[in-house]
Amino acid sequence: MSAGFDTLLYKELLRFWKVAFQTVLAPVITALLYLLIFSHVLSSHVQVYPGVSYTQFLVPGLVMMSVLQNAFANSSSSLIQSKITGNIVFVLLPPLSYVEFFLAYLAAAIVRGVVVGLGVLLVTLWFAPLRVEHPLWVAVFALLSAGVLGGLGIIAGIWAEKFDQLAAFQNFLIMPLTFLSGVFYSIHSLPDFWHRVSQWNPVFYMIDGFRYGFFGAADVAPEKSLLVAGGCFMAISGLTLALLKRGYKLRR
Amino acid sequence: MSAALEVRGLVKRYPALTALQGVDLDVAPGEFFGLLGPNGAGKTTLISILAGLTRASAGRAAVMGFDVQGQYREARRRLGVVPQELVYDPFFTVRETLRIQSGYFGLKRNDDWLDEVMHHLDLLPQAGKNMRALSGGMKRRVLVAQALVHKPPVIILDEPTAGVDVSLRQTLWRFIQGLNRQGHTIVLTTHYLEEAEALCGRIAMLKNGRIVALDSTRNLLDRAHERCATLSLRGDVAGAGIAGLAPQGEGAWRFRFERYEELEALLARLRGARVAVEDLQLARADLEDVFTRIIASA
Ligand SMILES: Nc1ncnc2c1ncn2[C@@H]1O[C@H](COP(=O)(O)OP(=O)(O)OP(=O)(O)O)[C@@H](O)[C@H]1O
Ligand SMILES: [Mg+2]
Numbered sequence: 173m174s175a176g177f178d179t180l181l182y183k184e185l186l187r188f189w190k191v192a193f194q195t196v197l198a199p200v201i202t203a204l205l206y207l208l209i210f211s212h213v214l215s216s217h218v219q220v221y222p223g224v225s226y227t228q229f230l231v232p233g234l235v236m237m238s239v240l241q242n243a244f245a246n247s248s249s250s251l252i253q254s255k256i257t258g259n260i261v262f263v264l265l266p267p268l269s270y271v272e273f274f275l276a277y278l279a280a281a282i283v284r285g286v287v288v289g290l291g292v293l294l295v296t297l298w299f300a301p302l303r304v305e306h307p308l309w310v311a312v313f314a315l316l317s318a319g320v321l322g323g324l325g326i327i328a329g330i331w332a333e334k335f336d337q338l339a340a341f342q343n344f345l346i347m348p349l350t351f352l353s354g355v356f357y358s359i360h361s362l363p364d365f366w367h368r369v370s371q372w373n374p375v376f377y378m379i380d381g382f383r384y385g386f387f388g389a390a391d392v393a394p395e396k397s398l399l400v401a402g403g404c405f406m407a408i409s410g411l412t413l414a415l416l417k418r419g420y421k422l423r424r
Numbered sequence: 425m426s427a428a429l430e431v432r433g434l435v436k437r438y439p440a441l442t443a444l445q446g447v448d449l450d451v452a453p454g455e456f457f458g459l460l461g462p463n464g465a466g467k468t469t470l471i472s473i474l475a476g477l478t479r480a481s482a483g484r485a486a487v488m489g490f491d492v493q494g495q496y497r498e499a500r501r502r503l504g505v506v507p508q509e510l511v512y513d514p515f516f517t518v519r520e521t522l523r524i525q526s527g528y529f530g531l532k533r534n535d536d537w538l539d540e541v542m543h544h545l546d547l548l549p550q551a552g553k554n555m556r557a558l559s560g561g562m563k564r565r566v567l568v569a570q571a572l573v574h575k576p577p578v579i580i581l582d583e584p585t586a587g588v589d590v591s592l593r594q595t596l597w598r599f600i601q602g603l604n605r606q607g608h609t610i611v612l613t614t615h616y617l618e619e620a621e622a623l624c625g626r627i628a629m630l631k632n633g634r635i636v637a638l639d640s641t642r643n644l645l646d647r648a649h650e651r652c653a654t655l656s657l658r659g660d661v662a663g664a665g666i667a668g669l670a671p672q673g674e675g676a677w678r679f680r681f682e683r684y685e686e687l688e689a690l691l692a693r694l695r696g697a698r699v700a701v702e703d704l705q706l707a708r709a710d711l712e713d714v715f716t717r718i719i720a721s722a
Contacts, residue, residue, distance in 0.1 A: 174497075179527025187515050258511035260572065264477055265499035265505055266528035423479055 177272040180263060184280030188246055195284065199242055200263045200291040204232045207296050210356055220358045223388045227300040231293070231372065231384045233355035236317065238292045240350050240375065243285030243318040244325040244342070247277045251329025270416035273423050274326065274409070281322025286314055302386055309385030309394060316401045317378035321346070323408035331422050358391055374404045426489030428453045428578045428609035433483035436469050436633070443469040445633040446483070451611060451626075453488075454578070458624030458641070459613045462719060465630040467613045468508055471582050477504045487578055495646050501529065504576035506568050508583045508613075512555040518542070518566055519551045522573055529574035541569045544599040546592075549698065561588050568596065572603075579603065580611040585619065597623060621645070621711040629718055636722035641711070648714045653679045653687060656703035657694070664697030666690065675702075 188195040211227035220229045253262035263273065304310060324346070332338040352366075353375040359367050370376050381397030384390035390397070416422070429451040436444040439544035443466045451457045459467050474485050476492050476499070484491060490498035492621040513521060519538070542548045545565040550558060555566065566704060568584060581600070585593050601623070604610050614620055620641075627644055629637040638645060655677045661669065668690070669677045681687050694701060 175530035175532060176528045179524055179532075182527070183524050186520075188516055254513075257514070258507075258509050259513045261477060261505075261507055261511060262513065262525060263501075263528065265475055265500060267500040267526075267530075268528060269497070419479060422476060 173275075174268070174272060176266055176268045177276055180268060181271065181279050181335070182252060184276060185283060187250060188280070188284050195242070195246070196288055196291055199238050199288045200295055203238045203292040204295050206234055206356075207231065209245035209297060214356075215268075220361075221341075221387055224387055224389075225300065229358075229387075230300055230356065231296045231300050231302055231391070232249040232386045235289045235292045236314070236379045236382045237350050237355045239285040239289035239314055239318050240321045240378070241346065242288040243281040244321040244346055246284040247322050247325030248329040248332075248338055248341070249325075250277070250280075251326065252332050252335065253330070255333070256335070260422070270413065270419075274413055274416055277326050278322045278409075278412075279320060281325055282315060282318040285318035285322065289314060289318075289335065292422070304386055305388035306385045309398075310382060310387075312355055313378055313382040313385060313401060316398075316405050317375075317382070320378070320401065320404045320408050321375070323405070323412045326412050327408070327415065330415060334419075349373055352376075353379050354391070355379060360391060374400050377401055426486070427451060428455065428488060429611065430485070430486040430489070431470070431474075432485070434470065434473060434480050434485060435482040436466070436473065436478065437481040440583075441554050443633050444473075444480075447630075447633070447635055449628060449635065449638070451578075451609060453609050454604070454607055455609055456601075456623055456625050457609070457611045458620040459611060459629040459630065460617070460620055460627055460715060461613075466633040467630055468582055469633075470630070471505065471580050471611075471613070474576040474580065475503060478499060488663035501574065502577050504571035504574065504579045506571045506579075506581040506584050508586070510560060510563055510567065510568065510587075512558075512563050512566065514554070514556045517552055517554050518547060518558070521555060521566060522569055523571045523583060526573040531574060534573065537575065538569075538573065544595070544602075545569055545594055561592050563597075564588055577607070578609045578611070582613050583615065584612070585616060593619075617715055627711075629715065629722075631719055631722045634722075637718045644714050645708065645711065648708065648717070650680055650682055652707045653681070653690075654705045654707070655679060655701055657699050658702055659694075659697070659699035661699050664687075664694070664699055665696070666693050 207227065207230060213228055214226055219226060223317055252327060258343055328341040332341060352370060353373050354370065359370040359376060376418060377392070377397035377400035380390045381394050384394040427450045429449065431447055431449040434444050434447040435442065447470060451497045461467050469478060474478045474492055476496050477572060486492060487499040488502045490502065516524065522538045526538060542551060545568060547565050547569060550562055555563065558566065564584065571579060584596060600610055612620065612624060624641050626640050628635050654672070656675050657677055658675065661677065669679055672678050679690055691701065
């Protein structure tokens with residue numbers, strides 16, 4: 173790894189940290205609003221696991237949703253802004269390899285996702301005290317899932333040529349994947365059709381595995397979730413690296 | 425010693441047109457080289473390929489002997505490019521921008537050099553300002569500074585003086601000429617031909633993706649065969665009946681010629697006709713005339 177990689181990572185971190193009000197605080201508040209509204213409306217009706225209140229059940233889902241959305245937002249918005257303003261040349265002119273380019277954007281996306289996730293966790297803990305049965309599983313799922321969405325964000329940021337194309341990617345792919353994934357409910361409570369659809373959603377496994385780390389209980393075996401999340405991470409990383417290596421839409 | 429820039433059979437095809445149709449070019453280390461051509465000639469495309477921003481459809485290019493594709497790390501470390509478009513990152517101050525750019529090249533403690541560059545470009549008073557808050561000309565200076573953070577032996581400036589005031593032009597050229605004297609190779613594109621004439625030792629003219637002229641600035645200027653003499657004459661010029669003298673009014677006449685013998689013959693005939701020459705001014709074609717002629721006939 174060359175010294176240029178550190179600087180690109182540092183630049184990407186500084187970029188979101190300088191506007192932490194929008195990039196960290198705002199999503200934490202959004203997640204908190206979800207928690208207040210859903211737990212107020214649903215807490216008396218739903219109990220998923222024995223000994224776990226609905227509010228407690230909801231917290232890991234919201235944390236993971238925030239991790240995913242912010243990891244995606246970080247790499248995709250940084251790249252599209254650089255492309256549209258043209259300052260992407262500043263990272264294309266130096267002797268950075270495509271692997272370094274990938275790792276820097278990916279790592280920054282993971283950091284942003286995890287920082288927001290931690291923020292959401294800290295704030296919501298105040299409303300719903302949680303125990304953490306398997307901290308390692310929590311960490312692994314958080315990092316892997318942030319990595320998957322960070323990679324998707326790189327792909328979207330490279331592919332999109334205008335902001336509305338990026339918005340379409342977000343609205344038609346990322347939002348449905350994260351919302352139809354058991355953030356707010358256990359998929360066992362869904363009608364059969366939607367239950368089966370959810371089982372094809374990789375984000376469901378990321379959230380389910382993440383929840384397992386907290387409660388020691390989940391809808392599917394955590395090993396299976398790990399396999400899905402890990403597989404997705406490899407596939408997305410492989411695809412992103414292949415695109416970057418070809419210079420797809422960046423070095424034409 | 426390998427060429428600063430070596431370009432062989434470079435072709436760039438876009439779906440709708442071919443921007444470069446087989447360009448060959450060598451620039452020697454230490455040259456001050458001009459790349460001229462009308463809008464759309466392919467200058468920026470050529471520079472983008474050298475910088476690795478665009479990939480060639482055919483042919484190859486090397487910087488200081490390093491292939492821009494196969495040995496891109498070595499090639500890019502030796503090249504500084506000032507892009508034509510006025511781009512900047514609005515998240516950062518001038519100093520942050522330069523430190524980050526320097527870091528991309530692996531140079532982390534580079535503030536002495538960055539200060540020197542900022543000093544030469546009169547940027548020090550702006551160092552702490554956000555890029556967004558700078559005027560266009562100041563942003564242009566930062567772009568120049570960014571290209572120099574790693575002291576590249578080869579520096580390419582793509583229209584660095586577009587929309588820039590006289591004082592910056594002078595500052596910029598003094599600085600760039602200084603770098604050239606220290607051995608840096610400079611490649612310049614500009615639409616201000618007097619700038620190219622004054623600065624560049626050699627010039628390539630590009631049109632429709634082809635090099636249509638490549639020579640020393642001196643030889644190019646000499647190619648403009650036609651010279652022009654303006655004479656102030658006293659006496660009966662019209663009565664002498666000398667061909668080629670065109671009246672300009674108030675005793676002034678213009679004579680166009682290619683070889684100096686023609687001028688000598690004219691003077692001899694004037695003497696013979698007892699016409700006195702009070703003043704004689706010689707003008708030679710400037711680069712603009714040459715450029716216009718070459719581009720029009722290519
Ligand atoms: N990405 C692209 N896709 C399609 N055509 C392009 C692209 N980039 C440049 N061109 C075309 O290639 C040709 C050469 O463009 P280029 O920018 O190299 O010209 P130039 O000599 O730099 O002109 P100028 O003096 O206006 O800067 C132009 O016809 C331009 O429209
Ligand atoms: Mg151009």
